[in-house]
Amino acid sequence: MEIVILPDTDAVARTAADVVQGCIERTGAGRADDGPGAVLGLATGSTPLGAYRELIRRHRQEGLSFARAQAFTLDEYLGLPPDHPESYRSVIRREFTDSVDFPDGAVHSLDGHAPDPVAEAARYDAAIADAGGIDVQILGIGTDGHIGFNEPMSSLASRTRIKTLTEQTRRDNARFFPSEEDVPHHVLTQGLATIRDARHLLLIGLGEAKAEAIAAAVEGPLAAACPASSLQLHPHTTVLVDEAAASRLQHREYYEYTLAQKPDWQAY
């Protein structure tokens, strides 16, 4: 894991955007026209919003293009129609993808209203594989250490499937709904093994409320009790945190030392 501690949320947003831009440039520009473009994995939630805003700015002001890219969202509430304003399908379009130049049909989401959610989950894993897999997967983290909607005690080998939200996650996400009762109880989420199939994982943590979860994910034992700790199994995970989210890390000096020696997260 590469642990990158940055002074503030703007620096985190710029660095995350650098990673995505680097991925797009490596997999797009400079390749044969019929070569595959970047496949991005997009998280919802407030954490990646700064990165999305920075990518939109680069698209508008610096010509960064997503015209050969595809994207897959991480998860979805079950029972919300796709055009519900709080479905993750709607949120990712509103906050990011509608403001840049993805081709029509290139932004893929789980259908939380599918008549057969089990089949929908299998369809989604197959669609990711058909696209050649995800090049860079952006991840936020829940206060209980969840990634996507893989709540504590999720199987470390899980694929995309139905999950039941904890009361804590429903409370955390109630701010997007008229009341806590309106937050769905069930979701579809890429599994922990599905997420780890991505070639590069970019976990972002912002603010004091995430400090404990980040410390458990990075320095705690590999355990289903902290689903984000499963990223320890991945050969290429970058963790971007601001000072507040880094405040419970015990090995900060080592992270800073290794980055100063070889900042290869920048090159990726």
Ligand SMILES: N[C@@H]1[C@@H](O)[C@H](O)[C@@H](COP(=O)(O)O)O[C@@H]1O
């Ligand atoms: N399913 C999403 C996660 O993908 C996200 O990481 C988490 C944290 O959200 P936020 O970034 O708003 O703190 O919320 C939700 O549960």
